[in-house]
Amino acid sequence: MREITYVEAVREALRQAMAADDRIFLIGEDIGVYGGAFGATAGLIQDFGAERVIDTPISEAGITGACIGAALTGMRPVGEIQFMDFITLSMEQLVLQAAKIRFMFGGKASVPMVLRTPAGSGTGAAAQHSESLENWFVHIPGLKVVMPSSPYDVKGLLLAALQDENPVIFIEHKLLYKTKGPVPEEMYTIPLGQSNVVRPGKDLTVVATSIMVNRAVEAANKLAEEGLDVEVVDPRTLSPLDDSVIIESVKKTGRAMVVHEAVKTSGFGAEVVARLNESEAFDYLEAPVRRVAGLDIPIPYNRNLEYHAVPQVETIATEARKLIRGEY
Amino acid sequence: MREITYVEAVREALRQAMAADDRIFLIGEDIGVYGGAFGATAGLIQDFGAERVIDTPISEAGITGACIGAALTGMRPVGEIQFMDFITLSMEQLVLQAAKIRFMFGGKASVPMVLRTPAGSGTGAAAQHSESLENWFVHIPGLKVVMPSSPYDVKGLLLAALQDENPVIFIEHKLLYKTKGPVPEEMYTIPLGQSNVVRPGKDLTVVATSIMVNRAVEAANKLAEEGLDVEVVDPRTLSPLDDSVIIESVKKTGRAMVVHEAVKTSGFGAEVVARLNESEAFDYLEAPVRRVAGLDIPIPYNRNLEYHAVPQVETIATEARKLIRGEY
Amino acid sequence: MSNRSDRQIITTNGETNTSLKDAGIPDDAAKDLLMKMLLIRTFEEKAEELFSLGRVHGTMHLSIGQEATAVGAATALRRGDYLLNTHRGHGHCLAWFDTNPDLMMAEFMGKETGYCRGRGGSMHIANVDANNLGANGIVAGGVPIAIGVGLSIKMRKTDQVCMVVFGDGGANEGAVHESLNMASIWNLPVIYLVENNQYAMSMPFTRAFNIPEISQRAAAYNIHGVTVDGNDLAAVYVAVRDAAERARAGEGPTLIEAVTYRWRGHSKSDKQAYRTRDEVKEWQAQDPIRRFAHVLGLTDAQLDALRQQAAERIEAAVAFAEASPEPEVSRITEGVYA
Amino acid sequence: MSNRSDRQIITTNGETNTSLKDAGIPDDAAKDLLMKMLLIRTFEEKAEELFSLGRVHGTMHLSIGQEATAVGAATALRRGDYLLNTHRGHGHCLAWFDTNPDLMMAEFMGKETGYCRGRGGSMHIANVDANNLGANGIVAGGVPIAIGVGLSIKMRKTDQVCMVVFGDGGANEGAVHESLNMASIWNLPVIYLVENNQYAMSMPFTRAFNIPEISQRAAAYNIHGVTVDGNDLAAVYVAVRDAAERARAGEGPTLIEAVTYRWRGHSKSDKQAYRTRDEVKEWQAQDPIRRFAHVLGLTDAQLDALRQQAAERIEAAVAFAEASPEPEVSRITEGVYA
Ligand SMILES: Cc1ncc(C[n+]2csc(CCOP(=O)(O)OP(=O)(O)O)c2C)c(N)n1
Ligand SMILES: Cc1ncc(C[n+]2csc(CCOP(=O)(O)OP(=O)(O)O)c2C)c(N)n1
Ligand SMILES: [Mg+2]
């Protein structure tokens, strides 16, 4: 199959969806002629015009409100928050308005909007341009949270998000944009709320999100050479979370580890640990579920410190090895 | 000992601290003549004047920034966010500035500020005035998070927070304001980061926060009549979390339950479950740790629905009974 | 530019009412408008009573004294236009198109038959079918949303307009700045209606602002700005009508400041230590309902008769609400996701 | 009121420089100011080179072409005053009191000897000992913080002032509205310096605003507003000096718009499709450094000699940085909490 990059897959999904549904429009900072800080919308203003690819002033609350108001009145807005860090300026509109309007109005309104934003560290942009805040949104009923890890997934999940009737926080990863993978040319959707077994294995279940999926698979391949057989599960949608696949996997492997880039304390990993504890998988656990996550610090500027602030392939491999060998 | 209410204890702590340290000032909406939406600052403007009890326009980001700037330049600001829901408008200043400045500046600056805010449901104010968002802040390195459950604790913890060199999110509960308890007249501090065994017991450890501590104790007293002996632990400070007390308790009881008002998914309870899993307490667990928390919905207006949206004494008692009797 | 932000100031002196003829309001229609104000007044007086009797819980924000702004504004718009309302929104809601007081009262009392099935309550009443996009518990919470409604109107190429209401206090939220700027640069059909009722909870307008009129801020975005007597129904009507005409003609947004006064406390827990009884009395002397009745040349008896009619309508609404079922706890998780 | 918001406009035409005599800048001091501009220019040219050689990572925002604003502003203030800086802050940082280029370059290169021990980098350089409260990666992120610095100055009863710098793009963030209003009603000693360099990343000033000058917005808060030629060092100096005098005299905040231009791309990943080469050339013809050298009557040779001096100072800074140790990974968790 044709291979394209993650960012090209995002762009293709947007282009195809906009061509098919003229209720869809894009709004955000520098998404027009500039093509978006990471190029996700490059060329779209040429294809669809400035009416449907709207460059905004630097007003994140305004961008978010614009999406809500348009969604409430028949449109299908796709907002872009240039870096996930800046979503901190959208929280009132997202959490108190977008997420709650339907419930507060007795189910009589819906807010079909997608808010795209790139998360993660590794670009040397330091603490205010490297946030991974997904778990905040998983904690908010009314929002859906999607975190694609591959070009194939990002296209299918974005097209699904664009058909969803709810506000969707669509979290891309800066370091994934240039990664390549097979992606069908036609439109297709990956239903929100379906976890994906990325790599089958029998000794350990690694639940990983976003870029950590790739690192977990790499670690698993290393460990395979040592005869250790690791299964990697990618939830893809963090909310609603399809934990059935995770639970089944753990019942099979008897061991589980969660890996994410966000800081460990009160991160998404804790929710996965709790879900496994509450599930029938608990009786199959031969060892406690481990969390491998970002250190509890802001992301440092220095390249070497930045590298060590979040899980790398080696970290995952080491922890997985220990866990399988019962070295805790 | 003299008994006063929770809100009187807050006020007394503020008054005594302001009298002792003129770097301390209060800033927020309607905290002056009005005395604060819940009366916490009543009378303080008469005692300390409008220079130290500053009424603001409705500008939550501005209030938060005002605290940061003052803290950076030698003052000890105490901000009030009228309802915790509105802290969604302060997130950029709190999370990207207050929490990270010290780290980003190489440890060469500090931001000694306290942001007080009332959380929780039960007042019939519906979805936008009933949030419990504490776990967002526990997820942010650089912030401390305090959630007092009694008049005694709220005074001692607030006085400790006012001496702390870091930004502290100080979360009060609307329904606790009128609760009474013994409180020393003199100034005293309860160190941040010390969990508290509120009620000793041997059959089950219930970790509860804020108002859920009171409900857990009530439930425990009911269960005592049935011969069930429940230990209730109040972390008091959610970040940094003193999990040693919790772990010791669970090693003793062999069973654990976490109770909070915030929605269950990705709430603070998940972090406690994960900590217990990672600790030596895991081997003592006779049953999986249970989470008893708010439903995954916005808080409804209707009184009856609102009541059923969060854990009540009966809910806690029922779940505890099941857990002790192994009825899962 | 200056022509875009010229400001007509209309005094709040009760004697100088805008004549209905100048406003273009036919006398027969005028009577309905008076009736609407009375309906709002009696709805809120009843709400207050129900609250003090403990028959509703939570809190509420009464707009008693501000009825002329709500009725004048809605009357100047068309069915199909959009409303984004405030926490103090009973008046705008009742004044809006196709609002049924029964369903409003049922919502206020938390019943399943209410506009929001009892999930929203006083601060969140919406009637999406009539493009009433709801009251808002967040000060200025609807203001950023107005950008999107305006954009959507433009993209759908309809001649609708969106009116977003907020208070003097709300005007100092950062989001208002972002919204006004975006509406200006994109020329959106949005009417920003600021109800300056002199206080944001306990904060006097004069302490929260260093300018005499909020409408002056329109110049910062090069949009139309106007301050009107919010207790003069016809004056509000004219200002909103003109703003709507400009918006429909593609001439962009307007910032309208309606100067009025909140007669009651901010909410049920307000001791009002921040103002004097005399001040309240002075403003009550400018009761927008009496002023409008005066314009219509009604006698007190005639006015009382109408008031009686309104009261009966509201009693019927209460009866409907009380006869309505409570939401079922078994359905508590409904409506979170579509 | 009008007198508080009158606006002196100074043309950006390169020929009309404010005379040093009018500005009250002695000729000998002027030479140091030129040197400061050259130091900034060469620091950033070197930063650019190091980046392209792959010797620094991440991104950076160069203020080349905007040096007159940075130097003119800092020169008008006193040691002990406060600075809140932007993401494009190398110039303001170098122009500020007691800044050591060695420690700046070390921070830029992520070394332990840097101002922030390599934890902050280009977007976060701070020198708290000199009341330089840091650059900020968040557009307008320092603007709400300025309220607190202003309040603190008032409460401590010193005669300090706080200067907060932000861009034209930053001016449309909601927090700026909240900050300007609070500074106005409380009469805070804050100088709001907007560097209008014509673009916010790719967004032209003319599309993000519907007003010709950002300083017009001062009237919305009834504070002083002024627009000056940001490429005329003396003009910026005068505006900031006057604002500081007013602030110290308890006359409150000022909004200063410095009109300038960003010569380089927004950051290292900018193809600049949003503007023409000719436009860039036109503005480069107004090189603030050449303009100031012209005012000083320096020959090209004399200017080059000074440029050489600056380059040597920067080379020394690079040498210091390169000789400095990297932060130790074992100490990665330091500095999160006090
Ligand atoms: C963001 C936010 N901050 C604070 C509040 C609490 N609050 C509710 S109404 C109100 C006063 C609003 O004043 P104004 O905007 O003038 O409207 P009014 O109540 O006078 O109609 C306040 C502070 C809120 N609901 N939302
Ligand atoms: C809140 C926020 N939104 C967006 C960005 C991304 N960003 C960084 S600089 C910039 C442009 C800023 O323009 P301006 O304020 O004019 O400053 P300039 O870069 O022109 O000096 C943008 C959009 C950011 N850092 N912070
Ligand atoms: Mg008001």
Ligand SMILES: [Mg+2]
């Ligand atoms: Mg700019």
